Amino acid sequence: MTAILDSPVVARPGGGKKRARTRDRGLIVFALPSVVWYVLFTIGPLVAMFVVAFMDWAGLAAPASFNGADNVTRLLDDERVLTALKNTAVHLAVSLPVIMVGAFMLGYFLNLKLPGHRILRVIMFVPALISLSAMGMLFVAVLGPTGLVNSALDQVGLGAHATAWLADPTWAMPSLILVTIWSGLGLTGILFAARLSAIDDEIYAAAELDGANHWQKMWRVAYPITRDYFGVLTMLQYLWTLFGSAGMVLLLTRGGPGEATSTLAWLVYRFGFRSPEVGYSQTIGLVLFVLGIVGLVIIRRVFRARY
Amino acid sequence: MAVATSTTVDNQPARPVVRAPRRKRPSRFTPGLVGSYALVLVYAATLVLPLYWLFISAFKSQLDAVDAPFAPTFSSGFDNLTRVWDLLNLGDAMLNSLYITAASLAVTLVIAIPAAYALARSQGRIATVFERIYALGFLIPGFAALVPTLLLAIQLDLFHTREFMILYLPASAQPLAVILLTQFMRTVPQELEESATIDGAGRFRVLRSIYLPLTMPGIATISILNFISFWNDYLYTLVIVGANAKVRTVQVALPTLQGNQGITDYALVCAGTLISVLPVFVVYAVLNRRMESALVQGALKG
Structure with a gap:
């Protein structure tokens, strides 16, 4: 519709600034539905969070009222x-x-491109395809009292070490960490592989002539x-771990046993x-x-290019 | 993953610089490399073994699942699968998932494609501002606004409906979809558009007959990415659509197998999980290469 308003003459760069501007205005209308939609449903709620954070609001159905900084003071000694x-x-x-260093080396x-790298790549994709709820159920089953891990321990005669991994105060957090690593390592590794494949072979070859081994080529080149x-x-992995732990904790441990796996996102x-x-x-x-x-600012500083 | 600090160097310092045709595959397996290979295989095994276990457990009796965890006994045939299908009402759940995924995907494309076209071709300041807004979106993890989004659903009278997800999911997908597509649209030569305009084609016409066909690979990429993320969405769907058997999706239905006492019937859980992951794996089997490159391109997703 707006297209009609525009002159059919294409503005040449430099010539006729005004015409270029009206042409632009017609074009930008195409972006409006997307931007409005996006702001309404994702930025809007985010802004609302800053308001709700200063409210006394017992439940979704209960009345809400502002209570100033009460929530903040409460938080400080909770x-x-x-x-x-x-x-x-x-x-x-x-x-x-572990994920970042491991994935880089992966x-x-x-x-x-050693023998078997194709099939390995396919396998590494698995965690990226499985939904959170499937992953949660899988690990509840794998780590459960009579799940895969304990059955395996039993088979090799270590049945005495079997425990309900997710309900054991000492093992719940390590289990959560292992699941996080399990799910993060593969895809990040593939992403690194894609980026590293853009490095010119000549650079490696030069390092090889200087006698560099893989370890040195990896970290020095x-x-x-x-x-x-x-x-x-x-940064992305940091955000994902920080915020994403809520879903994983909900499915695996619900913060327990006690408060052993209660993360901020879970709270x-x-x-x-x-x-x-x-x-x-x-x-x-x-x-x-x-x-x-x-965290983002710190990570950015640490990894700022140093030329 | 401390790969053995490979002390051994493929150390041939005084190798005469005879430029032999470079071999494509470095076949020199140093101990460090062998060690790394072993570690990678261990990780691969932790990815494959649970899936293997999941698969075979889905087809065996509850007793076998505990007594013979690694043997493919197939002792109960398809019993577990049909049992869990009925128990969780997975037929309806699949349809709900399909409805939300397909409708959200359609909305996503309908609003993202024109937006990407505008951003790719506009030289104005507004376009730059819009692009900034989208870039910001990469840094906002979806989970951050879970509760306020729920409040919005209540305000709109769409709480506990699938339709709110069809409004929300496309919005959450915009930053990645628009930014990726904009890059594709920028590769379309401007001369094509100019000559079409001179022939009297309007903007919609230009978008439909020039940009759309030429950016199909980009559209395929964002379709694949969003198919995975919409189909797999859990927390938002759980909170907003809820666990009512009439409207819940597969992802929400599945975890209801776990009671307060944890899992009692492992074979049943494995059967349910198997059914829930199957659609994505089937699509992966068909679109394998395309899906891999889509996931790599979409990595910047927060």
Whole structure:
């Protein structure tokens, strides 16, 4: 419709600025549905979070009222938040480095195109295809009291070590971390492989002439070249682990046993839906959001290109 | 994953610089490389073994699943599959998943394609602002706004409906879809559009007959990516559509197998999980290469 308004004469670069501008205005209308849709359904709720975070709101059906900074003061001496903060830190501190370093080396390895690399690539895609709920059910079954791991232990005569991995206070968090690594390593590795394949063979060849082994080629040649990409993937993995733990915890442990696997993201969900204190849940959500941004800034600094 | 610090170097320092035709495959297996290979195989095994176990457990009796975990006994045939299908009402769940996925995908494409066209061809300031807004979207993980999104659903009187997901999912998919497609649209030569315009074609016509056919690979890519993420969506669908058997999706139905006491019937859970992952794996089997490249391109998704 708007196309009619535009002059059919195509504006030449430099010539007729005004005409170019009206032409642009007609064009930009094409983008409006998408932008409005996007702002309404994703940016809007995000902004609303900042309002709800300062409300006293018992449940979705209950009346809401502002209570100033009460939620924030409450948060500061809430044991559960402190525990969740600690759990989140442990979860991130172990899984993030392992996934990033492991995936980078996996990517380098796949890129060597050794025999079998095709089938390995296909296998590495598996976690990217499985839904969260299927992954959750799979691991509840694998790690359950009579699940795959315990059956396997039984078969090799180590049945005494069998335990309900997800319900055991010592093993619940390590299990969650292992599942996180399991699901993150493969696809990130393939992404690194794709990026590393863009590196010219000549560069490796030159390093080889200098007697570099794989370890050195990986960290002294490939890594510096792809450093910025490493940073971007680290950011994404950081965000995914920080926020994504909610769904995984919901399916695997529901924060238990006790508070052993209660992460911040889980608390947002828990206070939002299980023991509803909607306002408070969003205050924690705000903390999570700030942690996300702070983390991004730090990761960006660390991986800034140094030429 | 501490790969053995491969101390051994393929160390032939004084190798005469005879430029032998470079071999494509470095066949020199150093101990470090062999060690790494072993570690990669271990990881691959942790990916494959649970799936193998899942598959065979789906076809055996509850007893066998515990007593003979690795033997493919097929002792109960398709019993578990039909039992879980009826128990969870998976027929309806599949249709609900299909409805939400297909409708969301259609909406996503209908609004993203013109937007990408506009951003690719506009030189104005507004286009730059729009692009910034989308770029911001990469950094906002969906989970962050779960509760306020639910409030929005209530406001719109669409709580516990599938239709709200059909509004929400396309919105969440816009940043990736538009940015990826814009890159594809930029590769279309502008001269094509100019000559069509001179022949009197309007913008819709140009978009439909020039850009659409030429950017099909990009459209395929975002369709595949969004098919996976819409079909697999769990948390939002759980919270907004809910677990009512009439409207719930496969992903929401499946975890209801786990009661408060955890799992009691492993074979049944394995059968349910198998059914839920099957559609995506079937599509993967058909579109394998295309899907792989789509996932790699879409990696920037938050």
